[in-house]
Amino acid sequence: MKILILGSGGREHALAWKLSQSKRVSALYCAPGNGGISQMATCVPIPLSEPARLVEFAKSEGIGLTVVGPDDALADGIVDLFVSAGLRIFGPPQAAARLESSKVFAKEFMQRHGIPTARSGHFTDSKEAKKFASQMSLPVVVKADGLALGKGVIIAQTHAEAEAAIVEIMEERKFGAAGNAVVIEEFLEGPECSIHALVDGTHYLLFPSAQDHKRALDGDQGLNTGGMGTYSPVPQVTPAVEQIIRTEVLDRFLSGIQKENIPYRGMLFPGLILTAAGPRVLEFNCRFGDPETQVLMARLDSDLLDLLEATIDGTLSLQTPHWKSGSAVCVIAASGGYPGSYAKGKRIDGLEKAGASAVVFHAGTQCESGAFHTSGGRVLGITAAGPTLKEARDTAYGALEHIHFEGMQFRRDIGARGLAS
Ligand code: AMP
Numbered sequence: 001m002k003i004l005i006l007g008s009g010g011r012e013h014a015l016a017w018k019l020s021q022s023k024r025v026s027a028l029y030c031a032p033g034n035g036g037i038s039q040m041a042t043c044v045p046i047p048l049s050e051p052a053r054l055v056e057f058a059k060s061e062g063i064g065l066t067v068v069g070p071d072d073a074l075a076d077g078i079v080d081l082f083v084s085a086g087l088r089i090f091g092p093p094q095a096a097a098r099l100e101s102s103k104v105f106a107k108e109f110m111q112r113h114g115i116p117t118a119r120s121g122h123f124t125d126s127k128e129a130k131k132f133a134s135q136m137s138l139p140v141v142v143k144a145d146g147l148a149l150g151k152g153v154i155i156a157q158t159h160a161e162a163e164a165a166i167v168e169i170m171e172e173r174k175f176g177a178a179g180n181a182v183v184i185e186e187f188l189e190g191p192e193c194s195i196h197a198l199v200d201g202t203h204y205l206l207f208p209s210a211q212d213h214k215r216a217l218d219g220d221q222g223l224n225t226g227g228m229g230t231y232s233p234v235p236q237v238t239p240a241v242e243q244i245i246r247t248e249v250l251d252r253f254l255s256g257i258q259k260e261n262i263p264y265r266g267m268l269f270p271g272l273i274l275t276a277a278g279p280r281v282l283e284f285n286c287r288f289g290d291p292e293t294q295v296l297m298a299r300l301d302s303d304l305l306d307l308l309e310a311t312i313d314g315t316l317s318l319q320t321p322h323w324k325s326g327s328a329v330c331v332i333a334a335s336g337g338y339p340g341s342y343a344k345g346k347r348i349d350g351l352e353k354a355g356a357s358a359v360v361f362h363a364g365t366q367c368e369s370g371a372f373h374t375s376g377g378r379v380l381g382i383t384a385a386g387p388t389l390k391e392a393r394d395t396a397y398g399a400l401e402h403i404h405f406e407g408m409q410f411r412r413d414i415g416a417r418g419l420a421s
């Protein structure tokens with residue numbers, strides 16, 4: 001079968017890497033792809049902002065399955081467009097992807113179905129939002145309703161900061177239409193955890209737990225980023241905690257979408273905080289996480305294509321994928337200055353040496369006549385599996401030592417919390 005992957009990040013490279021191992025995949029394409037992906041798939045220079053051209057390409061090339069990476073393509077309804085053209089595609093349709101693209105919609109869904117989440121209010125009027133925020137205890141969390149590249153969440157330490165965030169989002173429209181409404185919610189304390197489960201409408205299939213490191217600097221300091229590294233599994237997700245996540249989050253999610261006729265088929269990735277009172281859902285993502293996918297694919301010991309197809313066909317209950325025991329770690333090497341402004345076009349050295357012991361997934365890279373250069377904020381995800389978290393971590397950091405590009409930055413404490421627990 002010919003497969004087309006949509007996106008250009010480390011997540012898409014990890015999906016391409018895993019799908020390239022499937023005996024059932026005859027050819028792999030990626031639009032638009034990146035330097036690393038171009039080594040294992042044919043990159044197609046069509047941007048995701050031109051979905052009609054993607055449909056045309058999939059038809060003319062005889063693509064058997066398209067796999068969507070990023071959230072905005074789902075929110076824009078790319079799945080609906082492919083389905084109406086008679087094409088097979090992995091991901092939820094627009095109506096279901098609203099669970100990620102509108103935080104208000106997601107909050108109301110959670111409240112209707114008893115899914116544990118932070119106490120909150122939501123508002124379309126900035127005056128009312130300010131009044132509500134001023135009555136909340138501190139810190140208080142202010143969130144733009146819509147997609148804002150991970151930047152629409154402000155953790156305000158003072159009421160003045162909360163008010164300023166509401167002004168920026170709702171009055172100054174810093175994130176455009178994403179600021180039509182805001183969610184104001186209580187601050188939750190505890191380790192974060194990324195849960196991934198395939199959902200076929202009537203069943204779900206839970207993947208191993210993972211944990212991201214959102215802040216730019218060691219010790220969770222600095223600005224929020226797309227994610228600086230991950231590890232899997234998360235020791236705090238004990239079998240008992242997993243059981244609570246199943247009954248209080250996933251079972252209720254499934255019965256909720258059935259009651260409301262939400263046509264959810266695809267990956268569901270709830271972001272959780274494990275509070276002292278139990279897991280709480282921060283948000284629903286309707287896609288694979290980045291860089292969670294890198295560690296999950298490093299651990300998956302079954303054919304990913306079987307799982308993606310079973311999700312579309314509603315036959316997930318027949319699938320029992322195998323996972324490598326032990327752990328996997330992914331350390332992101334980013335451009336100096338990220339998540340602020342950064343230079344591009346820096347030559348990357350040492351990839352081959354690093355690749356001898358770890359898998360190096362590319363995000364912001366370009367390949368020209370055999371040489372790789374940086375082209376984005378997050379550049380590489382150095383990923384290793386091992387029998388223990390310590391060994392996986394040592395291998396990933398050992399491989400990273402071979403890699404150089406001007407201004408390269410990375411966190412030195414990816415997975416450290418897992419070792420300490
Ligand atoms: P979200 O996009 O809702 O996942 O928020 C982005 C990040 O902000 C999360 O990964 C958390 O680190 C943080 N965050 C969001 N909501 C809360 C909350 N209620 N309490 C504490 N941290 C939060």
Ligand code: GLY
Nearest residue numbers: 212227289290291
């Ligand atoms: N790593 C967080 C995300 O993909 O949203």
